[in-house]
Amino acid sequence: MTSLFENTDNEDILALQARLTDEDAGVRRIALIELADLEEPEGLLWLVECLARDPSAEVRAEAARLLEAWEDAPVVAALCQALTDSSPTVQAAAAQSLSLLKSEAAGRLILPWVAHAEVGVRVAAFRALRELRLGDAAPAALDALADPEASVRREAVGVLGWLKHLDALPALARLASDDPDSEVRRAATGALGLASDEQVLPALRQALRDPAWAVREEAATTLGKVGHADAGPALIDALEDDYWQVRLRATRSLGRLRYAQALPALIETLGHRISNLRKEAALALGELHDPGAIAPLQAARDDADPEVRKAVRIALAQLQ
Template identity: 45%
Template sequence: MRDFSDSLLNEIAERLASTDPGIRRVAVMDLVESSEPEAAELLVAALKDPDPGVRREAAKIIDEFDASAMTTALVDVLTADDENVRNAAARALSDIKDPAAAPALLEALDNEDPFVIAAILKALKPLRVAEAKPAALRHLVHPDPRVRREAVGVLGYLHAPDTLDALKKVGSDDSDDEVRRAAIGALLFGEPPVVADTVVRALDDAHWQVRAEAAVSLGKLGSVDAVPPLIGATRDGYWQVREKACEALGKLRAIVAIDCLGECAGDAMSNLRKAAIAALGEIAHINGRPYIEHAMNDPDPDVRKLARWALGKLNTAI
């Protein structure tokens, strides 16, 4: 057994070497009491303990440690048999956010386990290292949707213009709803003339969450050409899509959308009414006054509050 400079660590290390798994589990809990960097070594050893109870206790306290010093060990733990341990290691890796960890993460991508690949890509995402771009592009066609989704996330964070065509293809053609949704959201870093057509087409996607994401993205892109299709989206079969379309039209200050927003302000779903009134307040045009004034008597107090705010915005604009 290694001799640590900290007496508490030496005592914990001795208990972690016990043949009694109960003693080892308690020793793991005591690791959080040490502020010494060497404590991470004992945690990594505990994550590989033969007893699943010890491994689970170790997984619970991963977040208490400096994960940047544990990158390689955490990657190894991604292949653990215990799902709780695997998930804890993946979570810790995604919290590293230190570009110095990138080389070890990129090297570890040479793996056949989709869970491992997805976890590493997720950890690479916030690092924003250019070296991750080829790997992310390569994994856009991986058979596992978890991997493709995380690859999209890496490219979305990198903001590299030469990846827009690949992201547009994924947003239009991928077989997985969540991957398409992620790709539509990732396109936000592109210039509207380059990406708006793809995002507008996503308003007709088969899955409502993709359509909702498209509405959100169009509002953020600020393309006035998106107004007509967004007006159409206020009549979508899912109120969640209608809500996001209303919000986008408000961001775009779309005066031509006032009447359709007024219709949404009379919907049975209060969340949709709130979005519509908020949008009318953002537009702040006299034609929206009747709808806003009507909302002053809405049964939902949040709608009434928004109506008072919207009326104030309108009065200020006039």
């Protein structure tokens, strides 16, 4: 790893040579940080070399972290290869750096890795692809919905959700209802909100009765995003959920839907012992634009919680 110094006349890089090649891994790691601060192309190549070949996992992990801001093809390729490193710390650092990439060109280099034999590599590759919104990733993500590993299925759902891939709706609906992993069901339930489509309502209603409260919470949120009044009765039922988090999201969604039939249930929620629920109920009542909410809201103007009082004022202003 001395070729860099044989081929450069950059004085700043040459000044770091002794420490970059020091036997002490801690010294090399600090020198790498200083090298990266120079932002020189030659230094970038050294970082790539260190990621691939340095004997210390600590140094390799630092190289992976320092490469996060670079989207050059050799860097992306090296980070992908580092997902197979023998050190979990290096793998995690490489996965994090890959997840921060922004270019479609980088996404195309990452895409082949979603078919890797190692679960962690597939997970990291899909996670990195998620926010890139690379259309070419959709077929692979659809295939991965049947991956035997729940962690891979979750990340594939995320890719399809960010892509707003409408062709995935039937498969996502099946996952939301039937996947054995509650986190996959939760992710799929959230992804069903990618479009206002009536075909997702049955799956969302079923998710609102899921054994896992986090899935029910996601379903209550997504039903408000989908924006169909037909979801109203199921959301009113969800106001009786054993978990206040589900009731809160259902309250919020009823307000978003402006579901008039929810007036009595929301007025009742306005008196709940949990202040966050009272706050959401007040805001939802304001969104209903129903004069029947005025008197209950006026009665709540002296609520003990200042956030509730603020929500009441907002709601009353909407009703005047």
